[in-house]
Amino acid sequence: MASFSQVSGQSTADAMIADEVRDGGGELARLGDMVARSLVMQRLLSRLKHSAQHLRIVAIEGEAGTGKAITARTLHALGAASQAAFVACSASRFISAETQSVLEEVRGGALFLTRIHDLGADQQSRLVDFLEWWEHRSGRDATGFFPRQLFVSSCKPLRQMSASGELRADLCYRLTAIRFELPPLRERRDDIGALADWFATRCGAAHGKPVRGLGQGSLARLLSHNWPGNVRELETIITNAAMNCPGQWIRPIDIPSLTTVVAPETQPQDSVVENDPNLDRMILRHVTEVLAKTGGNKLRAARLLGISRSTLYRLLDSGSLAS
CATH class of the missing domain: 3.40.50.300 (P-loop containing nucleotide triphosphate hydrolases)
Structure with a gap:
């Protein structure tokens, strides 16, 4: 049936x-x-x-x-x-x-x-x-x-x-x-990277591609999105990205266009939100600003951003910022 x-x-x-x-x-x-x-x-x-x-x-x-x-x-x-x-x-x-x-x-x-x-x-x-x-x-x-x-x-x-x-x-x-x-996925953002890696490797195995997970800068791009379609939306995005990926690691360019939605409670009122055409640079600037406001306290910064400290470290590493 x-x-x-x-x-x-x-x-x-x-x-x-x-x-x-x-x-x-x-x-x-x-x-x-x-x-x-x-x-x-x-x-x-x-x-x-x-x-x-x-x-x-x-x-x-x-x-x-x-x-x-x-x-x-x-x-x-x-x-x-x-x-x-x-x-x-x-x-x-x-x-x-x-x-x-x-x-x-x-x-x-x-x-x-x-x-x-x-x-x-x-x-x-x-x-x-x-x-x-x-x-x-x-x-x-x-x-x-x-x-x-x-x-x-x-x-x-x-x-x-x-x-x-x-x-x-x-x-x-x-x-x-x-x-x-x-x-909803927006309330458990620590899972985004883990789920993305899981979907990428599963898709790679199913289609004979050597994809292993997210490459540099890709996690930052995923974290900029509010995921109204939740895990199903993430799976669709990562599956498409894995199919487009020519190597082992999914690059930001492999990820289809996402609408950037940042939760209001995680945005300081005086943060810079220019329409920077480089999405990764805009995200990293926002993270840097929050870190500066907390005096470099990563635990406080992670709380303001709505993510865990381990996710903040991964985000900083993926953006080539000094942690």
Whole structure:
């Protein structure tokens, strides 16, 4: 079916064996196809790793493009149903037309219902009916027909939707006992470099190119962007850059045009913001100004810029500034 994606859990589960999650900012952590350097995401990966075996119904919340689908696949690969199917379908389509055919695809695996926030009142009522039926029947299921795990995703916080009357309270209670909230990429900027290197090497391996990651000046260019499309947007940009890259390292010139958006709270009011045609030079000048205002205190400068000290060091190194 065009609306479903089914994968075997075996290959992803095998890839998890050597993975390690560290609960500490700055170091790189990986769990399957998820990588993190920021503390908030490393803690999330740790939660995923240690709870996956015990999950039955899980809500995954976050803006579009933050990685809800890969989070669901990671939970499935680590969970009790990892050897069975993973089937994804929009919640509205599942409820409206294809319940039976989807269940036949799942057969003891994991069902991932997306875009819960799009459900109308009638669809929400029918989903409640399905959940009651599933919970009653699956406990007596000797055939392996019913899903063992149910993952749902929403671009809006479900509890807030319930409080505002957009979501039935009884549906909210059933879906949000266990939640994973994915922060937008603009709030975890330490992950940008790590994700970019991961996407670059993965693309290179898939297409037989020797790309190893970001070259000099490229991280500065990526950090200048606010990433409204989140991780999905970054993946698209880096994939295109890796395909255009003639060597091992992605250069700023390989990166497609980005709209520069700097968060207002990280901009000193009297900072210089001329329309310098050289984007890297403009970014480095801004960083230098912030460092000057803090008397060279890199920890304070990193806080003002909204990044970690380790990311500031990498940014300075990539721009050939004295650190």
